[in-house]
Amino acid sequence: MIRTDLHAGWTVRAVGGPVPAGIAAAPVPATVPGTVHTDLLDAGLIPDPYLGDNEAALVWFHRAAWLYETVIEAEPAAEGERVDLVFEGLDTVATVTFDGAGLGRTANMHRSYRFDLRDRLRAGPIPLAVRFDSALEYAEELQKVIGERPRPYPHPFNAVRKMACSFGWDWGPDLQTAGIWKPVRLERWRVARLASVRPLTTLDADRRTGRLVVHVEVERAADVELVAEVRVGEHVSQIPLRPGEVAGMTEISVPDAPVWWPAGYGDQPLVEVGVVLRDGSDEIDSYRTRVGFRSIGVDETPDEIGSAFTFVVNGQPIFVRGLNWIPEDHLLTRLTRERYAAAIQRAVDANANLLRVWGGGVYESDDFYDVCDERGVLVWQDFPLACAAYAEEEPLRSEILAEARENVGRLAPHPSLALWNGGNENIWGHEDWDWKPLLGGLSWGARYYYEDFPALLAELDPTRPYHPGSPSSPGHDPEVVHPNDDRYGTRHEWEAWNRQDYTYHANFLPRFCSEFGWQAPATWSTLRESLAPEDLDQESPAFLLHQKAEGGNDKLNRGIARHLRVPAEFEAWHWAAQLNQARATSYAVGHLRGHAPRTMGSILWQLNDCWPVTSWAVVDGAGRLKPAWYALRRGYAPRMLGFRDGALVAVNDTPSAWQGAVRVRRAGFDGGVRAETTVALSVPARSVAVVELGAALTTPGDVTREVLVADIDGLRATRLFAEDFDLAYDPAALTADIAPAEGGYSITVTATSFARDIAVLADKVDPAAVVDDMLVDLLPGERHTFHVRTTSADPLAFGTPAVLRSANALAAATGA
Structure with a gap:
């Protein structure tokens, strides 16, 4: 095989649609x-669509057509040789032309395409072209034929x-x-090629013996005997393929297999697997990948x-501390392995152990799954069907089944891949969103x-669990047992954000919560990079263009007003909105984790953003x-302390028992202790303990000036007795001492009165x-040192009121 x-x-040029003259x-x-988009950006022909109101200025793209052209030179096919033109991905409605003749038309960006060129090659340069027509117009025309179906947005993305x-x-x-969004190549081969290799690994109940099953499919150009040799470590097996046979499999037992675990439960050893296809003694094709030995399932016992919904890895129930993942950049082709690694590391650093690849995006890049394998991040994979x-x-x-078949096979080796999910909110939508009429x-x-999907997975990947949709109540008629x-x-849980308050989470004890969240604007530096100074206003058209949620700012302000004064000044409002998102995150995560094992999963919406926007992302x-x-990092920490009603809640998601003495105080903002006790804490491994507290601690003398505080092992939980307003x-409860430190500065903050949610918004400097x-809370006389990694030469700026923030300062802000 020569690739x-x-x-x-x-080159690319416009060939249709309302394209501005200077571009056409x-x-x-x-x-x-x-x-x-990226080509025209590189050529300086369009403004950056992520900045200001440029997105609105580029709507003409929706109905434009484009022609990619190049010239290739390739030797004509020899006798018995196949030459294939392979596109790993075309976005989306494409017509491929080779030497002036059509090869085919495509309408699916989620799959690859292969064209046989063996009878089309000739000496000299040969033109190759790919025309991309409007995906919007294609969808509009198709729905006229197959019928228009409900969706939440105007464009028929579901067609x-x-x-x-x-x-x-x-x-x-x-x-x-639109574009050639994945690699394109020529493949020259003789006799046969590996059309598909599907390694599936499991771990026996003894957690010592690994099982590797490798399925091989070949495409033939000659009816001869072949052998596929499979190697994992020192173990070798052969799959003989007699003339005419195009598929085979082998199973290899691996004693004392290194066991792959999710982050926080063990190591992530990866093992090389190689497959060599031979015609006699000649190697004619090969395949390499890495696998990890583990077993995975979902316990859905009534x-x-x-009924439960608990991930079980290698026999160990796992509380999922997850994050929803959307495309890391709307312009997908700008993503690199380094960017994937950085984004996934931000999830790991927040103590997450699972990412859910949401169904309105794509089957992700191999780089994404490779990094998750290495970091021990489980992957919940939606099929790309959403809302x-x-x-x-x-x-x-046919297109949906073809893309599913291809991607199930492609992703099979990855030990991080933990669950296949039918789609996002589609079953719920059918029941609740007035679709039926x-x-x-x-x-x-x-x-x-x-x-x-269940039939396809039973055939191709029986080693992983399947869930019909998120949310859903598997095994029950959705008209009898509601999918949510x-x-x-x-x-x-979206009622909290859309109509209620983040405290609304307390009304439900889900078995597994796979979406919930709260909005906030991007960080200050990101706003300044993407908006003009005059657009730093809640109501500016450019700011609103970067707020896509229906009534988003109204919901932000309503949510803030339930707890804090809503500042009129934009910079203070920005901090209030970000603080309220942080509190909402803490509250919801603490509620879910504190009710384990009834609840065994928390997947926050969402980790990341694909452009600068006000959203539910934490990055x-x-x-x-x-x-x-x-x-979130504090809420997802292996050990977490919190309050619920009149009780102390201790979550211990570590392999060791958590024992010690918790100091619990009801203190005044002036530091005076009104009541105090020591609670003996004993929490078994992977468990939750709830300790009732006496009325002396939980009944304040002055609701406006007292706080309940619990401390153990450097962890602190606080509870106020009234809303901030x-x-x-x-x-003015804080003073700051700033000193040079390795990589930047240390900022030691001392409280003269109770100070809540202290933050250094360092990106402002x-x-x-x-x-x-x-988000540190301090009692009077206490101090905390923040470390800022920076090259700034202005250390005093980190102590200014706009940078050194707290909830206290918002209490003095003027209401809107």
Whole structure:
């Protein structure tokens, strides 16, 4: 097998649609893999769509057509030789032409394409072209044929197999990319090639013996005897393929296999697996990957409540501390392995052990899963079907099944891949979002979730669990047991954000909460980089263009007003919104973790953003950490302390018992102790303890000036007795001492009165600065040292009121 990349020499030009004259005039150099947006950006022909109101200025892209062109030179095929043109990904509605003749038309960015060129090659340069037509217009025309189906947004994203959030989402831009978004190459081969290799690993109940099953499929050019040799470590097995046979498998037992564990439960050893395809003694094709030996399942045992939903890895129940993952950049082709690694590390650093690849994006890059394998991050993988009804008729049905088959095989080796999920909110939508009258009997996707995907996985990947949809109550008719019933399966909690308050979480005890969250703007530096100074205003058109949620700012302000004064001044409002997101995150995560083992999963919406936007992300579109990330890190820590009603809650998600003495105080803001006790704490490994506290601790003398504080092993929990707008905070409760330190500065903050949620918003001084902690509570006389990594030469700036923030200062802010 000889593989030759075809990434050089491409140009792209407009060939249809409302393209501005200055852009339509001539071709520009094209980067492959890439998209038209990135090529025109590189050529200086369009403004950055992430900045200001540029997104709105680029809506003409939606109905444009583009032609990628290059010239290749390749030797004509020899006798018995195959030459294939392989596109790993085309985004999306494409017509491929070779030497002036059509090779094929595509309409699915989630799969690859292969064209046989053996009878088309000739001496000399040969033109190769790919025309991309409007995916929007394709979808509009197709739905006229198959019937329009419900969806939450105007564009019919559910009528074309393109990344759904390409068409805009409540956190993402509406850019509708087009281009050769994955590698393209020529493959020359003789006799046969490895069409598919599917390694599946499990671990026996003894947790010592690994099982590797390797399925091989070949494409033949000759009807001869072949052998596929499989090697894992020192173990070798052969799969003989007699003339005419195109598939085979082997199973290898690996005694004393190194065991792969999720982060926080053990190590992540990866083992090389190689497959060599031989024709006699000649090696004609090969395949390499890494696997990890582990068993994984979901315990859905019925109980007196309903039924459990607990991940079990290597026999160990796992409390999932997860984050939802959306595309890390809307312009997907700008993502590198380094960017994936940095983003995933931010999840690991926040103590997460799972990422859910959400169904409105893509099957992610191999780099994503490789890094998750290495870091011990479990992956929940949605099939890319989200928030809409999907036709079960052609041509969509064949495309959805083809992409699923290809990607299940591609992702099979990864030990991090823990669960396949039918789609996002589609079953819920069918029951609750008034779809049924609109459908009028049209198909909506049920066959995929309940028949097609389970059958495909039973054939291709029986080693992993399958969930029909998030949320859903598996095993129950959704018309009888609601898909978002908190007693079964998975739940999404969006009533809190949309209509209630973050304290609304206390009304439900889900078995597993796979979506919940609270919004906040991006960090200050990211706002300043993406908006003009005059647009730093809640109501400016540019700011609102970067707030995609329906009524988003109203919900932000309503949420703030339940707890804090809503500042009129934008910079103070920005801090209040970020602080409220952090508190909402802490509250919801603490509620879920504190009710284990009834609840065994928390997947926050969301880790990341794909551009600069106000959203539910804890890391903004520039990769900067919001205050909510620090709240999540504390909430997802292996050991966590909190209060619930009149009790102390201690969560111990470590392999060792947690024992010690908790000092619990009801203190005044002036530092005086009103009541105090020592609580003997004893929490078994992977357990939760709830300790009732006496009325002397939980009944304040003055609700406006007292705080309940618990301390053990450097962990602290605090509980106030009134909302912030009623508390008698001292707005000037802090002093700061700033000194040079390795890599930047240390900022030692001392409290003269109770100070809540102290933060150093270091990016306001230096956009590259990172602080090690945030949201610290101090009693009078206590101090805390923050460490800021920075190259700034202005240390005093880190102690200014705009940078050294707390809840106390907001108490003095003027209401809106």
